[in-house]
Amino acid sequence: QVQLVQSGAEVKKPGASVKVSCKTSGFTFSDYAFHWVRQAPGQRPECVGWINVGNGDTKYSEKLQARVTVTTDTSANTVYMELTSLRSEDTAVYYCARGEHLDHWGQGTLVTVSS
Amino acid sequence: SYELTQPSSVSVSPGQTARITCSGDVLAKKYGRWFQQKSGQAPVLVMYKDTQRPSGIPERFSGSTSGTTVTLTISGAQVEDEADYFCYSETDYIGVFGGGTTLNVL
Numbered sequence: 591q592v593q594l595v596q597s598g599a600e601v602k603k604p605g606a607s608v609k610v611s612c613k614t615s616g617f618t619f620s621d622y623a624f625h626w627v628r629q630a631p632g633q634r635p636e637c638v639g640w641i642n643v644g645n646g647d648t649k650y651s652e653k654l655q656a657r658v659t660v661t662t663d664t665s666a667n668t669v670y671m672e673l674t675s676l677r678s679e680d681t682a683v684y685y686c687a688r689g690e691h692l693d694h695w696g697q698g699t700l701v702t703v704s705s
Numbered sequence: 706s707y708e709l710t711q712p713s714s715v716s717v718s719p720g721q722t723a724r725i726t727c728s729g730d731v732l733a734k735k736y737g738r739w740f741q742q743k744s745g746q747a748p749v750l751v752m753y754k755d756t757q758r759p760s761g762i763p764e765r766f767s768g769s770t771s772g773t774t775v776t777l778t779i780s781g782a783q784v785e786d787e788a789d790y791f792c793y794s795e796t797d798y799i800g801v802f803g804g805g806t807t808l809n810v811l
Contacts (some may be wrong), residue, residue, distance in 0.1 A: 625800065635740075635748065635791060637800040649798050691738055691753040692793070692800075698747050 592616040594686055594696035601702045602676050609672040610699045612686030619667040620644055622689045626660060626671040628682040629698075638671060638684070676703045707731055707796050709803035716809040723779040725806045727792030730773055737775035738793045739768065741786075742805075748791065752777055782810045 597611040612624065626638040639650035641660045650658050659672045669686055683698040709729040717723045727737060737755050740748035750759050752768040755775055765780045779786055787810045792803040 627800075627802075634804050635793075635802045637802070639799070651799050685747055687748075691750060692740070692748075693750050693753070693759060695747040695749070 592688070592694045594688060594694055596684075596686060596696040596699045599700040599702070601704065604677055604703060604705055606676050606703075607672060607674040608676060608701050609670055610684050610686075610701070612669040612671075612696050614667045614669070614688070617688075619662075620664060624660075624662075624669045624689075625687045625692055626658075626669075626684060627687055627692070628680075628684045630679075630682040633682075635685075636682075638673075641669065643669075673701075676701075678703050707801050709792050709794060709801055711790075711792060711803040711806045713804070714807045714809060716811065717782050719784055719810055720781050723782045723786070723808055723810070725777045725779075725790050725792075725808065726774055727776070727803050728774045729794065729801075729803075731794050731796060731801070732770070732775055733773045735794045735796075737768070737770065739775075739777045740791045740793060742789045742791065743787075751790075779808070782808070784810050786810055 593615045595613045600608050620643045623642040625640040627635045629635045639660045641648045657674045661670045681703045685698050686696040688694045739752040741751045742748040751762050755770040756768040767778045769776045789805045791805045
């Protein structure tokens with residue numbers, strides 16, 4: 591069955607970086623794009639960026655594009671999202687999701703930014 | 706504009722029909738999707754391409770579209786349908802979510 595399993599919760603200080611992984615199984619990894627979506631407490635989800643595994647194309651939110659990078663390891667069927675220069679407002683649950691319609695999601699990774 | 710606007714809440718009694726709307730200029734050109742999110746859980750896709758229901762989603766969920774508005778309809782809402790519902794579409798670059806609608810079934 592389709593599975594997206596994300597890495598565990600992170601606590602970071604302002605200015606640090608975080609890299610969240612999303613390990614996939616149950617389908618052909620290279621056939622899909624993957625999205626990263628974050629959700630602060632009580633807020634709507636916010637798109638961070640996405641990557642098309644087949645051709646390597648990436649797109650990022652204008653708000654975050656200077657600080658975010660989405661990559662893949664095709665040998666491990668895994669997608670990564672790295673966010674640098676963390677601020678308190680980056681505190682959120684970060685999700686990976688599969689495909690054009692975000693039809694399957696990871697369980698979420700809580701990233702807390704606090705001094 | 707790239708904003709998607711939803712009502713903040715909708716309330717129905719069990720067995721009644723719930724309708725949740727989502728409006729935005731982008732919906733005239735791009736498909737809408739709907740996600741159900743229960744407290745502390747990841748969102749679940751309940752509708753895509755405006756009117757398509759993923760496998761495993763009950764038949765009481767349906768979608769429709771008209772101009773710049775998409776609507777999620779739950780016919781015969783159940784208590785277990787209580788959740789936040791977010792619409793979603795994409796611009797030429799990145800996706801955008803609506804503000805979310807809390808569905809109360811009581």
